[in-house]
Amino acid sequence: MTPILTQDQVHLIERSEMDYMVDRMRAIEEREGNPEGVEMKSFGKTVAFYSRTMPWPTFNTVKGLSPDDIDCIDAIVDFYKSRGRKPQFEIVPSRVNLEILKKLAEHGFYQSGFHTSMYYSMEQLPPDWRDSGIDIKEISEEEFMTYALIHCRSTGLPDDGIPYVADNNQVLYARPGWRFFMALIDRKPAAVGVMYMNQTVASLTFAGTLPEYRNRGCQQALIRRRIYEAAINGCQAVVSQAGFLTQSHRNMEQVGMKIGYIRTTWTELER
Structure with missing residues (x-):
């Protein structure tokens, strides 16, 4: 029987997604001369990822946002603005509150997509x-x-x-x-x-x-x-990500992985 998902498991899934991204970006940053212009900056427990040469959202994203860091949103937005880049915020359900969503909206961010985080318990x-x-x-x-x-x-x-x-x-x-x-x-x-x-x-x-x-x-x-x-x-667990109901999502379910949560992506409006 697959265990019932708990808040601790939600945090474990989110933490694992942050851990691999931090290690991946750090490895790229440590290449001689940091040719991709990688930067990572922590705002409380929230981490902002940036690459000068890789403009894709994957490399310019904010992970780990929670109510503890709501006062950091202004600084996070400024971090990217000073680098001429529009970030995306990855929002995990049950890890944010109404005040955070309102704050993002006030900065011109809107919910632009969904992404599924999957898990497999050993x-x-x-x-x-x-x-x-x-x-x-x-x-x-x-x-x-x-x-x-x-x-x-x-x-x-x-x-x-x-x-x-x-x-x-x-x-x-x-x-x-x-x-x-x-x-x-x-x-x-x-x-x-x-x-x-x-x-x-x-x-x-x-x-x-x-x-x-x-x-x-x-x-x-x-x-x-x-x-x-x-x-x-x-x-003790395996986690992964996929677009909702994509073939990747179906492949994961067919081998026994289950939905941990469906996070939302928040993107800044074009002006």
Whole structure:
């Protein structure tokens, strides 16, 4: 039986999403000369992420906002404004109150989207990844250009971004807790999945499949493999994120992951 979700588990899911993002951004920041212009600034327990060269919302987002830090919203907005960037706020249900939402609205932010945070408790029996018929291997350090090609083509990024994606992920390879996996079909690279383990929680941080190999079970096999690896490494829970009712969401549910919460994204109005 799947355990009933508690407030402690909601906090665990949110914390794990912050932990992997902090470690990921720190690794990119520590590259010689910090070429991506990464900055992270804490406002109480809230963390603001910024990259000068990567303008996408993922790298310019605010995580962990709670009523304790409502007085920091002005400073957070100013942090991004001084860098010429519009941030997004990730709002976790039950972790904010009406006053925070009103404050964001006063600053011109509006609810622009939903995102599902999923979890898998190890009180369940980990699924067997070996019955998928798909070969799953760990990525070696020499394979990050292949990883980056799959990353870019699966997400619609142009091929000229492949070297940058390779560099920004290869720096994670030797860091504690990070694991990279590749699914092979007919011995050819077809899909990738990434995991970050910290203490007793594993986060499934990225997954992508080349368009020509979709609908062949690669992602379900990669999810199963990562849950299995988390279990044998002593993790008590696995968390991940997906767009609501996307194929990624369905893949996670089909291997036994459950909805932890559906967070909202708040974006500044264009003026």
